[in-house]
Amino acid sequence: MAVFHEAYDILLTPTVADVTPKHGQFALSESLQxxxxxxxxxxxxxxxxxxWVMFADSLDWTSFTQRANLTGQPSISLPIYRNADGxxxxxxxxxxxxxxxxLLLLLAKQMEESSILCKTLSNSVV
Structure with a gap:
């Protein structure tokens, strides 16, 4: 990742590949805990x-956050869309x-000021 960041300032990925899961939807098994x-x-x-088992269990959710977790890189996750309940x-x-x-804080501030963040979708769209 250090080599990647020699050429690129920011890596932009989705936080997850699907809508936010319900609380506890991907909880680790009691045995693993x-x-x-x-x-x-x-x-x-x-x-x-x-x-590795812990991360493999969470991969079912197809989260993109593991790379930063494993490499110790600073990251920020920002909401782009929310439902009618917020x-x-x-x-x-x-x-x-x-x-x-x-860089992360500056870009997050710019995105917030430009109203890119937290657009509301009606429940019928989701």
């Missing part, structure tokens, strides 16, 4: 396995090079 709570007691290979439906994620949070 219990193992993650005990992760410090496992050897390194088992810890890595649990981390809940976020679709969003974009902006990712910058490490140490360039200023």
């Amino acid at each position: 219990n193992q993650l709570k005990q992760i410090a007691y496992f050897d390194w290979p088992k810890q890595q396995e649990l981390i 809940l976020s439906l679709l969003g974009v994620q902006l990712t910058s090079a490490k140490g360039r949070e200023d």
Whole structure:
């Protein structure tokens, strides 16, 4: 990603590939949650396995946020559309090079001032 950011200031992706899921829709299994709570007691290979299983379970939702999570890059997720109840439906994620949070905040401010963010869709459209 550092090489990518030598040529590009910002990586723009959807936050997720679908509308926002309901709370708990993709919750980790109780078994995996219990193992993650005990992760410090496992050897390194088992810890890595649990981390990959955790991310694989969330990939069912086709989230685009894992890249930033795994590389430690600064990112911001911004709502683009919301439903008539004001809940976020679709969003974009902006990712910058490490140490360039200023770009993310500047771009988010510009998007907010231009009224790009939080457009409302009627429930009949969704």
